[in-house]
Amino acid sequence: MTTGPGLDALSIEELRHRLHDAEETLRAIREGDADAVVVRSADEDTVFALAGGEDSYRAMMEAMDIGAVALDDQERLLYANAAFCALIGCGAADLQREGLFARLDARTADTVRGTIVQARDGRHQTQFVQTHDGADRHLMVTAAPLPLAFGIGSALTFSDVTVRVEAAVAEESERIAQAVIASANEAVVVCDRSGRIINANAAACAVMPGALIGRPFEQAMPLIFPNGSAATRTEDLIAMAGAGKAVKGLEAFAPFASPPKDLLVSVAPLRLTGEAPGGSVITLIDLSERKAIEKRQTLLMHELDHRVKNTLTMVLSICSRTLSGSDGLDDFRVRFTRRIQALAATHNLLADASWTGIDLSAMIRSELAPYLSSSGPRMEIGELDRSVAPDVAIAFGLVVHELTTNAVKYGALSAESGCVTVTGRQLERDLYEVAWTESGGPHVKMPRRHGFGQTLITRSLARGDGTGATVDFAPGGVVCRMILPIEGRA
């Protein structure tokens, strides 16, 4: 192992010392304390790395699938493994000759140098985008200090993380898409090419409760389309999307929903990769509320039209009958105006109640109020907690007006001691009797002629089924019994 001066020339002490060195060397090699040895020959001395030392270390580095590079403190390349050479598309000899940074583009070189600087106090990692062969790729460079015999170099590893980054982006995109679908107000159903449901958000589950995933769309949601629609059957939606066609705003009816719903349906092809549709995306907007509003609006328009016509007919009738019973234009003007005012007052009460029905006692109080005072005629109104339909209310308002006019002219309201008592009584079915009873007024005589007022009183409330009014000109005071169809308690 060693050569030197002839052993004969050495002292015993020196020989013992040499023997100790030799034994210690063998022990160190045997126990793995040394990983290199110097072998001397006549021509030259050579250093060999021992098995398990540098050779195995390099073998391991070469076997790695990530690029590994070692630089000294002057950025000189000490080592680069095969994976790194493959990553940058450069032969090992060229790389060794030219150096690392000569083979990197300016931006990548800056990034690597920056990472090395950041790694002076410890390991540092940077991810960056590099254009390679005309395409972008994501690289991760990790730098760590590399203690060398003479100075501190850098150990670098390079990994192509493009697949990982793209997978993360795709995963994030998928997550966002799922969140968008889940939080959409509209029902969204996604089907595969065969028309089976692969995704359905909460709004879709509200339309069709139960498990939807995996079921054919036409079975899960058998929609009914109106005549003339672009789709006649639910299957048509899937077929349209399969043919790459998008259709918007088809009205459809969902009888299976609870309650059944009117829907606005749109379908679009699901584009994943390439041109061929990977399935279909169907959105369903619940039109039930809008439909209900439209129906209500149409109904209101018809009702308004009907009421305006009725009112005009009534005004014409009042006009003509008032004219025929008047003593002159002045008399006509006064009576006609009062009747129209009574009609207007009833309209006001109806408008206040949004034309949904009117309280009888409110109408009577409104009509009689101008003629009552603390010292004058009195009014007693019993419990009349009933409401009537708008057309009955208008008729009732006019009747009360006529009764009031008569009472003011000839009856209880013409005397200070007079009193008008109005009471109500529930009859069978939905009929209600209102009794107008005058007392305390002048002696009543049967009128000589049957005027418009009386006609209005006796006829306007007649709607069949026992409804109508009768007037009794009793000597003690007029009694009018009106039987009205009622809607219920006010």
Next chain:
Amino acid sequence: MDRSTELTLYVAGQTPKSVAAIRNLERICKEYLNSSYAVKVIDLKENPRLAREHNIVAIPTLVRQLPVPIQKIIGDLSDTEKVLVHLQLGDAA
């Protein structure tokens, strides 16, 4: 330890034990040798013939040249106590 302490570490490039020996010797000097001393690191990969001066065979080897007698220890110097006792450095000197 006096100013006459001289240490020479023989390494072989960047073999793991050479690198570890350099690191450990730096630490030992910093922590245990509080006065003047001289350390020399010789890379035998660069010039293997330098091994002859101290008859070095196994690498890494640390040689205490001064004070005499010369002492050697082979290995990566990770066993600090062994290094201090063997080379009679620091408090062990």
